[in-house]
Amino acid sequence: MFESLQSKMNGSVILPEHPNYEESRAIFNAAIKKQPSAIAICKDELDVAESVQFANVHGLEISIRGGGHHISGTSLTEGGLLIDLSAMKQVAVDETTKVAKVGGGALLSDVDSETQKYGLAVPTGTVSETGIGGLALSGGLGYLRGKYGLSCDNILAAQVVTAHGEIVRASADEHADLYWAIRGGGGNFGVVTQFEFQLFEVGPEVLALDVMYDLQDADSIYRQLDEFQKTAPDEISLNVTVMDLPPLPDLPEFLHFKPVLILSGMYEGEVDHGEEVIKPLREMATPIVDQSGVVAYTDLQTKLDAMVPQQANFKGSSLFFQDLSPESWQEILAEKEKAPGHLMLQLWEVHGQMNRVPADETAFATRDARYALLLDIMYEDENEEACQEWINGFYHRFAPISYNGAAYLNGIDPDSEIIQNSYAANYKRLVEIKEKYDPENVFQRNHNIQRASVHSD
Ligand SMILES: Cc1cc2nc3c(=O)[nH]c(=O)nc-3n(C[C@H](O)[C@H](O)[C@H](O)COP(=O)(O)OP(=O)(O)OC[C@H]3O[C@@H](n4cnc5c(N)ncnc54)[C@H](O)[C@@H]3O)c2cc1C
Known part of the structure; x- marks a missing residue:
């Protein structure tokens, strides 16, 4: 049956x-x-529209x-139609309007590679x-x-x-409800x-923070960081990564499997001033390595790629926090020891422009938390069940002290x-817009x- 879809597409059906x-x-x-019945590799929006209509006619579940x-793999469907956008990567920059x-x-x-040309x-x-x-x-x-907020804030x-295969434009003036919902x-x-997207002048060189500390110093570092965060300027964003270092060939042997805390980030502003701002962050304990310095923005944006394993099994979890006491931070770190796989635990401080956007201005509702906790656990096949249990247990253990779960x-x-905890008061409006644009939950x-999930008022 997929011949009829192929005959209408510029792209291909696999x-x-x-x-x-x-x-x-x-x-x-x-x-x-998950194994889709077919993969529609779309070349343009007409291919996408044809694919959506085809799936509707044939009762196929769609994944995008x-x-x-x-990590949840929502981009795959079992037995349905996968709408693949990998051939739609074009980036065009208007330097004048930014x-x-x-x-x-894309x-x-x-x-990054296209926008940084300008x-x-x-x-x-x-x-x-x-x-x-x-x-x-x-x-x-x-x-x-x-400094500039979330990606969604800049759509x-x-x-x-x-859902019906129509092509519409969503902006502040056209389908404004849809525009609100997709952000x-x-x-x-x-x-x-x-x-x-809105563009901003950034780089080509920026000041990067990249200090590796011994995990033994995590308590004192967190206390100092928590103080720093309260008055941190918008120009800086800080990420804490806790992990056991992998035994990579380019790492000296004494660092293999060493539990470390990496404090990384970027200062987007005048470098000399930035050096002053990041100085205390580089002196929170004795660093194992400090690679902070001026780098090309495009290099910073690709620096972590090498740390990301390909074709491995993952499970993930996340929570936002407003007040995270040093004791709770210690409890979170203690859970790391029980993880039935290789855990990367990240605590990203959040402040500045992303929190200045009113919670109801876009669908993204979490606007006054101070930290985002992100867990990724990599595991062997035989540990799947144990990992799922650990990841669920982690969320439920810390949800009560988190930012509304x-x-x-x-x-x-x-x-x-x-999902409802995360959209909070915006969930109701999202349901209304979902019913308008996708009543059949295509x-x-x-x-x-979904409506069935709305909390009663
Ligand atoms: C190694 C790694 C590093 C990460 N780092 C960061 C980070 O620094 N910051 C951060 O914010 N997040 C980060 N993430 C999380 C990331 O934001 C999510 O994984 C995100 O969903 C990835 O987008 P994707 O298009 O690759 O996902 P996909 O798996 O392709 O899509 C996820 C879902 O998004 C929807 N979707 C995707 N594209 C479209 C589209 N064009 N139209 C409509 N719906 C669409 C679909 O519902 C789909 O099921 C990271 C994830 C990984 C694995």
Whole structure:
């Protein structure tokens, strides 16, 4: 039956018997084995519209894939139609208006490499192989969050293929409700084939903070960081990463498997002043290594790529915190020892512009937390169940002291309670907009918004 779809598409339809099927199906998280009946590799918005209509007529579940990086694997469907946007990566910069038009399947590297030609940047994330589609539609936390906000805060407009296969433009003046919903509401409302993003002057060189401390100093470092965060200027954004170092060949042997705390970030502003600002962050304990310094923005944006393992099994969790006491931080760290896999635990401080946006101005509701906790656990097949149990247990143990049990939805499996906690008062409006644009829940492979889940008033 897929011949009729192929005949209407500029792109191609890949079926399970195709020699490239497995390669085309693969996503970041190797644990997700779902097998779509077909993969529609769309070249343009008309291909996307044809694919949506085809799936509707044939009763096929749709999944949308931007960069395929969400660890929950919502970009794959079992037996349905995968709408793949990887051939829609075009990035066009208008230097005068400072607006970038970005294809719905672009990766962060596509965005950064093109925008930096003009000394401009969109606030995105920190690993360049991530897709802008999923990242921006559910938030988008990166080094520019303090100064310029989340990626979703900087969406000026989007071309969207709706559940009925119509192509509409969402902006402040056109389909304003849809425009509100896609800024944080994920893939619930349609397939975004093109974003228009606000650009800012960034780089080409920036001041990066990158200090590795012994995990033994984590308590004292957290106390100092917590004080620093209270008055941190918008120009700086700080990420704490706790992990056991992998036995990489380019690391000296004494560091293999060593538990460390890495304090990383970026100062977006005048370098001399930035050096002063980051000085105390470099002296919070005796560093094992301090690689802070001036780097090309594009190098900083790709620096962490090497740390990301390919084709491994992952599970993830997340929570926001407003007040995280040093004692709770210690309890969180103690959980690391019980993780049945290799854990990367990240505590990202959040402040500045991303928290200045009113909670009801976009669908992304968490606007006055101080920290985002992100957990990623990499595991062997036989530990899958233990990992799931550990990850669920972690969320439920710390949710009561968190920011209303809200999570960063880009880092956690769909769960109706967590989704509602995260959208908070915005959930009701999201349900209304979902009913208007997608009453049959055609787009359900996501952190799904549904009427049945609305809390009674
Ligand atoms: C190694 C790694 C590093 C990360 N670093 C960061 C970071 O620094 N900052 C941060 O904020 N997040 C980060 N994330 C999380 C990241 O934001 C999410 O994984 C995000 O969903 C990735 O987008 P994607 O397009 O690659 O995802 P996909 O898996 O392709 O898509 C996820 C979902 O988004 C929706 N979607 C994607 N594209 C579209 C589209 N064009 N139109 C409509 N719906 C769409 C679909 O519902 C899809 O199921 C990281 C993840 C990984 C694995």
